Amino acid sequence: MLNKHEMGDTVALMAEVGRKAREASRPLAIASDERKHAALIAMADAIRRNQEIILQANALDMANGEEAGLSPAMMDRLKLTPDRIRAMADGIRAIADLRDPVGEIIAEWDRPNGLHIERVRTPLGIIGVIFESRPNVTADAGALCLKAGNAAILRGGSDSINSSSAIHVALVEGLKAAKLPEDAIQLVPVTDRAAVGEMLKGLNGNLDVIIPRGGRSLVERVQNEARVPVFAHLEGICHVYVDKSAKLDMAVSVVRNAKMRRTGICGAAETLLIDRAVASTFLPPILDALAEAGCEIRGSEEVVAIYPNAAPAGEADWRTEYLDAIISVALVDGIEGAIRHIEKYSSHHTEAIVAEDAKAVERFFNEVDSAILLHNASTQFADGGEFGMGAEIGIATGRMHARGPVGVEQLTSFKYRVRGNGQVRP
Amino acid sequence: MLNKHEMGDTVALMAEVGRKAREASRPLAIASDERKHAALIAMADAIRRNQEIILQANALDMANGEEAGLSPAMMDRLKLTPDRIRAMADGIRAIADLRDPVGEIIAEWDRPNGLHIERVRTPLGIIGVIFESRPNVTADAGALCLKAGNAAILRGGSDSINSSSAIHVALVEGLKAAKLPEDAIQLVPVTDRAAVGEMLKGLNGNLDVIIPRGGRSLVERVQNEARVPVFAHLEGICHVYVDKSAKLDMAVSVVRNAKMRRTGICGAAETLLIDRAVASTFLPPILDALAEAGCEIRGSEEVVAIYPNAAPAGEADWRTEYLDAIISVALVDGIEGAIRHIEKYSSHHTEAIVAEDAKAVERFFNEVDSAILLHNASTQFADGGEFGMGAEIGIATGRMHARGPVGVEQLTSFKYRVRGNGQVRP
Structure with a gap:
């Protein structure tokens, strides 16, 4: 046959x-x-x-x-x-x-x-x-x-x-x-x-x-x-943005899950953005948790300055879907800076914000142009089954007809x- | 400039x-x-x-x-x-x-x-x-x-x-x-x-x-x-099917309006299909009304036999969007024959059925694969304004994203x- x-x-x-x-x-x-x-x-x-x-x-x-x-x-x-x-x-x-x-x-x-x-x-x-x-x-x-x-x-x-x-x-x-x-x-x-x-x-x-x-x-x-x-989606360069208003323990667990639960799926986080206002207090515990889970950390110069165990990230890192236990980390100027970074590098698949400030969340939800946006939840929920659709044939990032699961x-x-x-x- | x-x-x-x-x-x-x-x-x-x-x-x-x-x-x-x-x-x-x-x-x-x-x-x-x-x-x-x-x-x-x-x-x-x-x-x-x-x-x-x-x-x-x-739509080869269960006076007015209200729009009817079971009683009054309104009639052999004023229609007529005061007319074997003709020649834009038999209407609604299907109403309602959308930028016949107005x-x-x-x- x-x-x-x-x-x-x-x-x-x-x-x-x-x-x-x-x-x-x-x-x-x-x-x-x-x-x-x-x-x-x-x-x-x-x-x-x-x-x-x-x-x-x-x-x-x-x-x-x-x-x-x-x-x-x-x-x-x-x-x-x-x-x-x-x-x-x-x-x-x-x-x-x-x-x-x-x-x-x-x-x-x-x-x-x-x-x-x-x-x-x-x-x-x-x-x-x-x-x-x-x-x-x-x-x-x-x-x-x-x-x-x-x-x-x-x-x-x-x-x-x-x-x-x-x-x-x-x-x-x-x-x-x-x-x-x-x-x-x-x-x-x-x-x-x-x-x-x-x-x-x-x-x-x-x-x-x-x-x-x-x-x-x-x-x-x-x-x-x-x-x-x-x-279809070509890649899932998914971001997690941690706002200064975030609860730190929630940020730790959401980021760790988003990156490390399964690293090979399209909804896995690839880049972590941290509000510059809380960098010195938030960065170490979040990155420690990632490192403990076996994640390699690549940070911008500022990140490496605060967290010397991080390797330096280059421009290519912001554009890379690792699909592996690696994360790129940058500091941003609040929600505005987070939106700007995501607009520049995102593959329009899935992004999450960890924040308690409702205004920051609404800006994130309104202005980020990706198929799936999450507030205080892991990017790994980007899945038809998790959405209650029963089954999915894939995730789409186009704007026409089908978007998301x-x-x-x-x-x-x-x-x-x-x-x-x-x-x-x- | x-x-x-x-x-x-x-x-x-x-x-x-x-x-x-x-x-x-x-x-x-x-x-x-x-x-x-x-x-x-x-x-x-x-x-x-x-x-x-x-x-x-x-x-x-x-x-x-x-x-x-x-x-x-x-x-x-x-x-x-x-x-x-x-x-x-x-x-x-x-x-x-x-x-x-x-x-x-x-x-x-x-x-x-x-x-x-x-x-x-x-x-x-x-x-x-x-x-x-x-x-x-x-x-x-x-x-x-x-x-x-x-x-x-x-x-x-x-x-x-x-x-x-x-x-x-x-x-x-x-x-x-x-x-x-x-x-x-x-x-x-x-x-x-x-x-x-x-x-x-x-x-x-x-x-x-x-x-x-x-x-x-x-x-x-x-x-x-x-x-x-x-x-977009490439053409609107719109059909009106008159079932044997139709009210004759309604069939006359719907067909006349579907064809003659404005002949140059995409929702204008181009082909009339009449249930063979009522051809001898329905054809003459419907075609008389069209002829009186100034419409040229091109019929299949059977149609010409019943209504000698009709010119003979060739195969090309079933595939032609006249956008003019011309209509092609064929007899079909009930709803089954109507669906078969439409499946073969339709441009998937708009089709209407005139019928009182609810079963025929449901078959038409379920089985005809066009953007707009109407029951007991003129095809000329195929329009975003008439649908209550306020305005339309066009009518689409693709299956993706936007279909109809x-x-x-x-x-x-x-x-x-x-x-x-x-x-x-x-």
Whole structure:
């Protein structure tokens, strides 16, 4: 099935994938929640039932990865275990239980002429997901797209193609069991770059949005080349600003959590800004707590002067998403200075303020232009699950359509329904 | 000011326009409604005050247009009169009085850990409007963008550049009077195609959305070449379906209004679909009413057989937006056939059903994938003003972000504000 040479021309293949997705998207858009729920539960069951087949496919990918010299981190992302397969199935069940967004009336109003107008949620149509080595994205992304009534075109990396294919077989079993079109979730059966290129061109209008799931170079390529809308973030250079009005103990725990709970996620803090007014009293305990937790500290000259254990930070540090146990630290002139620094260096993902002064908080909330702003809480809450969305397919930093966590609601569009009784326009 | 040769390189000029827009967008995004309201009222006043200057500039454009051999329709679009200038000023006043969308809390909820999450409206940022000969777009589009806190980059056609510039002067007077940045509304001072090309490339990230206002070829170029999101519709091939359950007199008046009230607008009906079950009784009175109103009728073979005054319609007719007193007419097998025809030929703009059968209406509302669907009402209500949005900058048929009439709300994005009291993520 995966033999490229049997697949013929990638351009023609991808055009056909798009055509089949559009065809599947129509019955899917009007499928009842009961049917979508049934399909998702059947998918979860099939994943558990096919566990051995999935593990065998994964063993093949792991052996190939070993041979290809994948890094330990990549090998870990690739690896499936019975626990990880169970978690995948449970994730699908959780998505099945989310509220169906399709058909929800977002707004409605009456006009003086008696027309009643409703704005109602509809599926977006066809969602393309381009991912790298994590095979579980097949299940997560496919399920989330389906819940919102969208057809999905999944293009996984070559490293995980055997695992992804085995998972995809289980998803298709679930679709069939619920009598939904098999093509509702397609896994692109070739892994050459040309397939991605065709998706970026939009499959002749048969792709409504692309979601890249992977490293910086993938996201960058997709953002630069895609001719269809993209939901993504390139990086998460997240800031925590500690105002002079902050409670010091809260600042210590929020900063430590924001940086060190998990350092490899996009919502991890990368830069700490401290109000110059309280530098001498606040800096040492906050930086001590970070250092104790194993964090390397890189500070501006002023910071190093107060806290000599800090290494000097250069201009590049303010622009770096470490994704590691490293933090850059600068002093700023109050809320004004914090906003100015963030405006200059932020990736518009997530920023937090620790403060008791309500005016400072309101300025921060009004003036900082990032998808997620937090007051007195860790940046690590930047997550669809933590927002109560149930599941997310990623976090977007664009200004259009979806911003912040992209959950099932963000995978919908809307249309207007206008009910009259014979109205004509004068 | 308008001398291209003094302007130097268009690429550098447009980069500078973008940079200035981004700079202006920041104070604009946090400007109070009072200040934006004051600016808009001052703009309306300045337009009235500068009426003579605007008329003189327009006379110059009209003389140039005469010489260039513009069509009577284009000359009419270009022409300003004291009445039209008054209407322009009144339009700005109406926009001033709209509710400010910025800062509106669209949704809010609490999490079990005590976090309070708000989704709040923000401006989109910088909106580019590319238009042709109607100089009043300068005022409408500039005012609507400002109300939603966005910076606007307006690029008018060469035919109307003197008129647009004179109007723009009045807008800047209003901005200055309210102490808002002058660059909040910029009129591109060159009219060569290269300026449009730079906008389509996105001005180095300093353009968040493009709205083309003009004919098909402009919209097509923008949709094909833009590297930033576009709010637009290419055409409005709007359908009216008359079900066998319809009240005949209502069908007659809705169809006549949908087609003939104004034939040149995007919401005008272009194709009439009649339930085959009632063809012999419904067709003659409906088509008689259209013919009496001066409409040319092009029917399928079956239609011509019942109504011999109809000319035969070819395949091309189902794909044509006449924007004229011409209608194509086909018989369909009930709601199923209507949906199938619309799915095949619609431009996803606006469609109407005339029916008393609630089940047929619900199928139409659920299954037809167009921005606006109407029941027992004319397609000519497809308009932001008629929707109660106060004003619109256009109608969009894409699935992303804005769909249907694009009013002040559709010119906004959102961000999340999360309020905590020291929460860290476990």
